[in-house]
Amino acid sequence: MSSGLSALPKRDLERLSAYLDGEISDKEAARLEARLEREPELGRALQELRATKSLLRSLPEVRPARDFRLTPEMVGERRRAPAYPALRLAAVLATFAFVLVVGLDALGQLNAAMAPEAMRVMATAAPEAAFNEAAPAQAPAAEAPRVEAEAVPTAEPLGGAAERAEAPLAPEARALEQAADQVLPAGTPCPECTPKVGEAGVLREATAPAPATAPQEPRVQTTAISAETTPAATPMPQRLLGLRLLEAALGLLAFGLIAAWLILRRRRTWPG
Amino acid sequence: MCHTAPRYDEPGMEETALIRQAKKGDLEAFNQLVLAHQARVYNVAYRIMGERDAAEDATQEAFISAYRKLRSFRGGSFRAWLMRIVTNACYDELRRRKRRPAGSLDALVQVGEDSAGDLQVMAEAAQDPEAAAEQAELARAIQDCMNHLAPEFRIVAVLADVQGYDYKEVAQAIGKPVGTVKSRLARARARLRECLQRHGELLPAAFRLESETIP
Numbered sequence: 001m002s003s004g005l006s007a008l009p010k011r012d013l014e015r016l017s018a019y020l021d022g023e024i025s026d027k028e029a030a031r032l033e034a035r036l037e038r039e040p041e042l043g044r045a046l047q048e049l050r051a052t053k054s055l056l057r058s059l060p061e062v063r064p065a066r067d068f069r070l071t072p073e074m075v076g077e078r079r080r081a082p083a084y085p086a087l088r089l090a091a092v093l094a095t096f097a098f099v100l101v102v103g104l105d106a107l108g109q110l111n112a113a114m115a116p117e118a119m120r121v122m123a124t125a126a127p128e129a130a131f132n133e134a135a136p137a138q139a140p141a142a143e144a145p146r147v148e149a150e151a152v153p154t155a156e157p158l159g160g161a162a163e164r165a166e167a168p169l170a171p172e173a174r175a176l177e178q179a180a181d182q183v184l185p186a187g188t189p190c191p192e193c194t195p196k197v198g199e200a201g202v203l204r205e206a207t208a209p210a211p212a213t214a215p216q217e218p219r220v221q222t223t224a225i226s227a228e229t230t231p232a233a234t235p236m237p238q239r240l241l242g243l244r245l246l247e248a249a250l251g252l253l254a255f256g257l258i259a260a261w262l263i264l265r266r267r268r269t270w271p272g
Numbered sequence: 273m274c275h276t277a278p279r280y281d282e283p284g285m286e287e288t289a290l291i292r293q294a295k296k297g298d299l300e301a302f303n304q305l306v307l308a309h310q311a312r313v314y315n316v317a318y319r320i321m322g323e324r325d326a327a328e329d330a331t332q333e334a335f336i337s338a339y340r341k342l343r344s345f346r347g348g349s350f351r352a353w354l355m356r357i358v359t360n361a362c363y364d365e366l367r368r369r370k371r372r373p374a375g376s377l378d379a380l381v382q383v384g385e386d387s388a389g390d391l392q393v394m395a396e397a398a399q400d401p402e403a404a405a406e407q408a409e410l411a412r413a414i415q416d417c418m419n420h421l422a423p424e425f426r427i428v429a430v431l432a433d434v435q436g437y438d439y440k441e442v443a444q445a446i447g448k449p450v451g452t453v454k455s456r457l458a459r460a461r462a463r464l465r466e467c468l469q470r471h472g473e474l475l476p477a478a479f480r481l482e483s484e485t486i487p
Contacts, residue, residue: 005465006462006466008462010458013458013459017454018454021438023450023454048465051465052433052464052465052468055410055475056429058410059414059434062315062318062324063311064331068313068314069307070339072299
């Protein structure tokens with residue numbers, strides 16, 4: 001059982017095959033057609049090629065038994081932590097609530113403290129106020145304790161604790177810290193110059209900027225200290241104390257949520 | 273059982289957008305491309321490998337590889353680019369099998385299984401179960417002959433004749449000039465013709481008549 005195709009010269013076989021697919025030039029096709037009329041074995045070979053092609057073409061499409069869509073695991077990607085978007089929203093909401101309460105409190109304090117002395121003290125605290133304004137609201141709890149630590153030695157353990165809590169944070173938090181360090185030198189001359197004013201001056205400076213700056217939980221403590229040591233300070237009303245506690249709680253909540261979000265985000269971007 | 277002839281063309285607007293998104297690492301966008309092409313890619317792999325499991329492995333491997341190499345896709349026919357990846361995956365697997373003949377027994381068993389896919393499709397397509405069985409037998413004979421072709425000839429026959437791609441697209445898929453496609457396809461057809469004549473009783477009358485005229 002032999003085929004006419006195997007006996008055909010290689011060049012003729014290629015020409016016939018390409019002619020069948022319409023893949024030769026018009027000139028070549030015309031020459032081949034003239035030969036096909038003269039050479040019956042060439043015509044037979046063309047028929048065999050055509051039948052083979054149509055037989056292959058008749059093979060049915062097969063349906064794949066499964067789906068080939070890729071999963072993140074297949075391409076070495078990690079799935080997003082499921083709590084991540086919810087956590088981010090909660091952090092944003094807590095930060096917003098914190099800033100709102102602090103802002104309202106600060107406004108109330110500003111209205112109450114219109115005395116000239118209070119104005120003067122506030123003017124000396126301007127660099128610190130500027131720092132607090134410059135600091136992004138995203139991580140207020142992280143920065144404020146540092147400012148307080150510069151002015152009041154008793155706040156240092158708290159500031160240190162805040163720094164330790166900051167340590168596991170993502171690069172973003174570290175960038176914030178660096179930014180805070182860069183701003184701080186502008187504020188540092190104050191603690192240096194305060195010894196001239198005296199011990200009471202230091203305490204006053206530590207407490208006086210409080211209404212204008214973002215109040216933090218360490219600040220609740222410093223105000224308490226000032227209440228004990230400075231006779232001029234009036235006892236804090238019950239409502240105000242509640243407000244401070246609320247601020248502290250919100251600040252802690254916002255800080256905790258942001259820290260958790262940043263840690264989760266950093267874990268997610270680790271190569272799987 | 274007719275195929276609609278695929279046309280050589282550039283990716284559509286929607287496909288271009290999906291490719292752009294997938295290049296940025298959007299796996300969902302890439303999966304839309306997988307959905308659009310998986311049947312075609314699998315069919316090519318099935319005809320080259322001759323059996324389902326190996327075809328599924330090659331298809332999955334091809335899509336993973338395509339996702340990783342997507343940045344190297346510089347326009348043109350996305351389908352031909354995919355074909356190149358899947359034919360390479362099949363070619364590598366066939367060479368691996370040739371190097372380790374221990375698996376040849378498995379391969380023989382699997383060749384026997386290959387008609388399962390055709391049988392299923394044929395049974396659905398034809399009302400007459402007897403005709404469907406005959407069709408399945410024919411498909412098995414064709415596949416058997418294809419499995420005896422050297423991979424480089426088999427790939428060209430699958431792309432050009434089974435899938436109906438033009439020479440330019442086949443050339444793009446195998447990364448060789450059109451002239452190579454032309455000569456490989458001609459030789460593949462001649463060898464398949466010789467092989468199919470041994471299954472004379474299965475072949476349609478038109479095919480047998482031609483062979484009987486040969487002395």
